[in-house]
Amino acid sequence: MEIPKFVMIIIERLRDCGYQAYIVGGAIRDMCLHRPVGDWDVATSAPHEKIRSIFGDMRYFSIKHDTVTLVDDAHHYEVTTFRGSGKIQHSIEEDLGHRDFTINAMAYDAYGTGKRAILDPHGGREDILRKQVRAVGNPKERFLEDPHRLLRAIRLAAELTFRIEQRTMETISMMSQQLASVAQERIRDELMKILMTTRPSLGFNLMVRTGLLKQFLPELLEGYRKKQNKYHRYTIYKHVMESVDRVGPNPTLRLTALFHDIAKPRVRQKKKGEWHFTGHEEASARLAGEIMERLRFSSKMKDQVVTLIEHHMIWYDSEWADGAVRRLIRRVGPENIDHLISFRRADLLAHGQGDGKLDLLSGLEKRIEELSKRPLTLKVKDLAINGHTIMELLGLSPGPNVGKIVNELMEKVTDHPELNTKEGLIALLKEKKME
Numbered sequence: 001m002e003i004p005k006f007v008m009i010i011i012e013r014l015r016d017c018g019y020q021a022y023i024v025g026g027a028i029r030d031m032c033l034h035r036p037v038g039d040w041d042v043a044t045s046a047p048h049e050k051i052r053s054i055f056g057d058m059r060y061f062s063i064k065h066d067t068v069t070l071v072d073d074a075h076h077y078e079v080t081t082f083r084g085s086g087k088i089q090h091s092i093e094e095d096l097g098h099r100d101f102t103i104n105a106m107a108y109d110a111y112g113t114g115k116r117a118i119l120d121p122h123g124g125r126e127d128i129l130r131k132q133v134r135a136v137g138n139p140k141e142r143f144l145e146d147p148h149r150l151l152r153a154i155r156l157a158a159e160l161t162f163r164i165e166q167r168t169m170e171t172i173s174m175m176s177q178q179l180a181s182v183a184q185e186r187i188r189d190e191l192m193k194i195l196m197t198t199r200p201s202l203g204f205n206l207m208v209r210t211g212l213l214k215q216f217l218p219e220l221l222e223g224y225r226k227k228q229n230k231y232h233r234y235t236i237y238k239h240v241m242e243s244v245d246r247v248g249p250n251p252t253l254r255l256t257a258l259f260h261d262i263a264k265p266r267v268r269q270k271k272k273g274e275w276h277f278t279g280h281e282e283a284s285a286r287l288a289g290e291i292m293e294r295l296r297f298s299s300k301m302k303d304q305v306v307t308l309i310e311h312h313m314i315w316y317d318s319e320w321a322d323g324a325v326r327r328l329i330r331r332v333g334p335e336n337i338d339h340l341i342s343f344r345r346a347d348l349l350a351h352g353q354g355d356g357k358l359d360l361l362s363g364l365e366k367r368i369e370e371l372s373k374r375p376l377t378l379k380v381k382d383l384a385i386n387g388h389t390i391m392e393l394l395g396l397s398p399g400p401n402v403g404k405i406v407n408e409l410m411e412k413v414t415d416h417p418e419l420n421t422k423e424g425l426i427a428l429l430k431e432k433k434m435e
Helices: 005-016 026-032 048-054 092-097 124-130 139-145 148-160 166-174 176-181 184-195 200-210 212-216 236-246 251-259 280-294 299-310 322-332 337-349 357-371 387-394 400-415 422-434
Strands: 021-024 040-044 067-072 075-081 269-271 274-276
Touching: 005 021, 005 040, 005 048, 005 067, 005 075, 021 026, 021 092, 026 040, 026 124, 048 067, 048 075, 139 148, 139 166, 148 166, 148 176, 148 184, 148 200, 148 212, 166 176, 166 200, 176 212, 184 200, 184 212, 184 251, 200 212, 200 236, 236 251, 236 337, 251 280, 251 299, 251 337, 280 299, 299 337, 322 337, 322 357, 322 400, 337 357, 387 400, 387 422, 400 422
Parallel strands: 040 075
Antiparallel strands: 021 040, 067 075, 269 274
């Protein structure tokens, strides 16, 4: 096991002070799976206060109980006191007995030899071979210790493409309502990890089966088994899952795919035997914003996702003038336009109908690429003149008329970018003055 130098420094310091120290958790699991190690965590017999004093010369912070997080070269390393029951001095064996899942309940002794180097009292390596997620000991006790583990089981199964062991699965279903006690931020973080797996639908389908999705995202279930129309092969929920699986592994794109049709069941109406979803993009954008606020997403992420959902129905045809393409870029924002095209492609593929609109979308993408090579007038500040010049030339006082003229100039230069020079805009204003 190739252990980073900084991790060995942590272990050596603890041992030199007379304490036990082991590498624990996901690092051993990842090693057994021949995956790059994501997190390096150390469990020790040292009390929390001692850990802080031993590493007092290093950068660290302490948020979790009994855990000190050391910082080295922007990487975080958690050092945690052995966990267990009561106030007695705990052992590594007891610590592992209180961890969530067997594949995370292994420890590595950097100074051990051969098979003795890995402590695996709960059969974690065997469960890795079986490709299963199994709670340590009594599943109910593990989930009561931290109900956040209910979602973590789903995430691990989706991330590793493992199944969840039957007893553990049954307990998750039985205890799904316990998720209500988990902070929204922690739920959000697990949701994002599930969304960033290779096939997020695996995790979402598990959350549907166990009742977890109902606890924190019931709006998504409103589309479960709800049929659409002739343009869609799948139900609303299935289409959303197809979209999420098909779009690139980018947080903004995956969230957009997850929420883009979230309000479809609420606007769904049957007319002449056909389902219609008039205004679903605006309704979905509003609902997505509410959900993301509830889950404590950042305002920046929320605004970006809402914008993409609001404009995801692109009614493009090859007859569009260049000005119409520029207006689309202006509405969505140049920082979002590539995301919009990427998402819309996944959305169309997820219709399951071999949609001919894909060729049109590719045509639009090429036009956006070409037009973006030249300066675009997307904001008022991009105009070659400002409001003061307008007021001076037309003899106007500050007020709504100035704003109206600015908007007219924006429209003119959107259609004819070559007019966006000081001379060109002044000439337009002189014409307007004569009118």
